[in-house]
Structures are given as structure tokens and as C-alpha cells.
Amino acid sequence: GAVVSQHPSRVICKSGTSVKIECRSLDFQATTMFWYRQFPKKSLMLMATSNEGSKATYEQGVEKDKFLINHASLTLSTLTVTSAHPEDSSFYICSARYQGGTGELFFGEGSRLTVL
Amino acid sequence: AQSVAQPEDQVNVAEGNPLTVKCTYSVSGNPYLFWYVQYPNRGLQFLLKYITGDNLVKGSYGFEAEFNKSQTSFHLKKPSALVSDSALYFCAVRDIMYSSASKIIFGSGTRLSIRP
Numbered sequence: 001g002a003v004v005s006q007h008p009s010r011v012i013c014k015s016g017t018s019v020k021i022e023c024r025s026l027d028f029q030a031t032t033m034f035w036y037r038q039f040p041k042k043s044l045m046l047m048a049t050s051n052e053g054s055k056a057t058y059e060q061g062v063e064k065d066k067f068l069i070n071h072a073s074l075t076l077s078t079l080t081v082t083s084a085h086p087e088d089s090s091f092y093i094c095s096a097r098y099q100g101g102t103g104e105l106f107f108g109e110g111s112r113l114t115v116l
Numbered sequence: 117a118q119s120v121a122q123p124e125d126q127v128n129v130a131e132g133n134p135l136t137v138k139c140t141y142s143v144s145g146n147p148y149l150f151w152y153v154q155y156p157n158r159g160l161q162f163l164l165k166y167i168t169g170d171n172l173v174k175g176s177y178g179f180e181a182e183f184n185k186s187q188t189s190f191h192l193k194k195p196s197a198l199v200s201d202s203a204l205y206f207c208a209v210r211d212i213m214y215s216s217a218s219k220i221i222f223g224s225g226t227r228l229s230i231r232p
Binding site: 004006034042043044046049091093095104105106107108109110112 | 152
């Protein structure tokens with residue numbers, strides 16, 4: 001149980017276009033999902049907390065108009081990178097909180113975004 | 117504020133030897149502590165957690181971790197390392213003041229390399 005699916009795993013886009021990444025909890029309901037960005041030196045940066053049915057909470061320094069988060073159902077959150085630029089190229093990882101336990105996170109497989 | 121530190125960027129161990137990956141934490145209350153593992157270009161996988169009870173926690177793939185309250189540490193251990201254990205390991209902490217919005221904070225990660 002507690003499987004999180006993330007799609008697409010890899011995406012290449014042109015500068016100026018928008019890209020949507022989906023995160024689904026397959027066998028549990030997730031009222032809260034989290035979006036992380038992982039930099040080449042391996043550290044995970046929490047970008048935002050996605051709450052079902054309400055606005056996402058963004059971390060300091062993360063542009064909410066650039067990284068649009070929607071959590072329309074208990075099993076789906078989406079991250080849209082708008083007007084992407086090469087500096088947005090990164091590995092994006094979503095996670096969902098398993099409500100039935102002590103709140104550990106289960107992670108998607110990540111999405112590698114390359115902006116040309 | 118909560119924080120977690122992994123003092124070693126890299127740990128190198130010969131196959132068959134015991135391994136330890138260090139983690140120390142700081143929280144205002146009592147902690148929930150977690151270890152995750154990440155293989156290349158993949159999401160994070162949950163290994164084990166400490167919530168309460170026995171200070172020695174057993175997890176997946178033969179890993180265990182010891183909670184030490186006086187030293188505020190939660191080191192990851194394995195008695196006999198395998199080459200397949202080579203990966204990136206993250207320690208994480210969550211403040212026990214539970215709410216649906218409370219965050220899990222990750223350490224900077226430690227790269228574990230097991231040589232044959």
C-alpha cells in the first residue's frame with residue numbers, strides 16, 4: 001500500500017512554455033501533498049504544501065505564480081511550471097502524507113524537467 | 117524551529133562491514149524521526165521511523181536506527197553492508213505537535229558507497 005505515482009518521469013520543453021506534473025496517491029487518500037525540488041548537490045527543497053480543496057502554502061522564496069499547484073481531489077495534486085526557463089530545469093518530487101499512520105511521507109518517483 | 121543535520125556528505129564502507137550514517141536533530145517538542153533512501157533518478161523510499169517506545173527501530177532491507185534522546189541523534193545502521201545499499205540516504209524529522217500542515221524537514225543527505 002501507500003503508493004504515489006508521479007507523471008511524467010521525464011519532460012523536455014522549450015523556454016517559455018508551461019509544463020504540468022501530476023502526483024497521484026493510488027491506494028490512499030491524501031489531504032496533504034508536498035512538492036520538492038532536488039538540486040544537483042542532492043538537497044531537497046520543500047517548495048509548497050498542497051492541501052485538498054484549498055490554496056497551496058508556498059515556502060519563502062518560491063514564486064507561486066510560476067509554480068502553480070492544484071489539489072482538486074483527495075488523490076491528485078498537480079504542479080504546473082509556467083513560462084519555464086532553463087534555470088527551472090530540475091528534478092521535482094511529490095509526496096503524500098499517509099493519514100492512517102504517524103504521518104510519514106510516501107514519495108513519487110520524481111520528474112526530471114529539462115528546459116531548452 | 118525544527119532542523120536535522122547529516123554531518124557526512126559521503127560514507128564509504130567495504131562490503132560485509134557494518135555501516136553507520138549519522139543524523140542529529142533539533143525540535144521544540146518530541147520528535148517523529150524518519151530515514152529515507154534514494155536511488156539514482158528515483159523518488160525517496162521510506163526505510164524506518166521512530167515515534168515512541170523502543171529506542172532501536174528496525175526497518176527495511178536489514179537497516180535499523182537508534183534513537184538517543186540525550187544526544188538528539190538517530191543514526192542509521194546495518195550490521196553487514198551490501199553493494200546494493202549504495203544510495204543517497206536522508207534523515208528527516210517532524211515535530212510531534214501533530215497537525216495536517218506540519219512539515220517533515222529533511223537533512224542534506226549522505227551518499228553511501230559500498231565497495232566490493
